[in-house]
Amino acid sequence: MNQSVILMEEDHANINRALGVIRSICLQLMQGGEVPDEDFREIIEFVREYADKHHHGKEEKFLFPVMVKKLGPVGEKLVTNGMLVEHDLGRADVLSLETALNEYKKNPRLELKLDILSYAMAYAHLLQLHIEKENSVVYPFAERGLSEEDFKDINEKSQIFEDEQTAKGVQKHYLDILEKLEKKYPASAQA
Secondary structure, three states, rough: OHHHHHHHHHHHHHHHHHHHHHHHHHHHHHOOOOOOOOHHHHHHHHHHHHHHHHHHHHHHHHHHHHHHHHHHHHHHHHHHHHHHHHHHHHHHHHHHHHHHHHHHOOOHHHHHHHHHHHHHHHHHOOOOOHHHHHHHHHHHHHHHOOOOOOOHHHHHHHHHHHHHHHHHHHHHHHHOOOOOOOHHOOOHHHH
16 A cells, blocks of 8 residues: 555544544534534534645645546546545535534524534535545555556655644644544544
């Protein structure tokens, strides 16, 4: 397995942890809990900065363009009509969640609580399926179809990006947020 794919799958494992937190928060909401505005906003920050800019950034800058260029119509459809569309759908869910949180803060109505729950779970569900697809279909397809030279370049660029982000403390910052939220919303609450 290529180093860039290993890094992306490690990101996926962390993103899945965040999806577990979202699910736990939503279960508490269903049981009559209050909307944890600050915690949702930290999840939104994690999603936008870690899942989207950090993780999707590597895919969209380094892996996907090569797949579109070199893997023919199937690669182009898989990336352009599949993965990139799902990235945008996730961004839309997160924006809708943020909008619902803003509206709820102004006027805490039950309908807005439902919107918060719905958009949070829509995002979590979309990303869970998206991650499964990338791990089991997209990355293996890329590794079978792209050359060693292609992956040498993708791996180098991904590692440079990863190292720059590490030097800035990006991963540590967002994984610390995630760990804090996991303690507050443990997976066992999902049972």
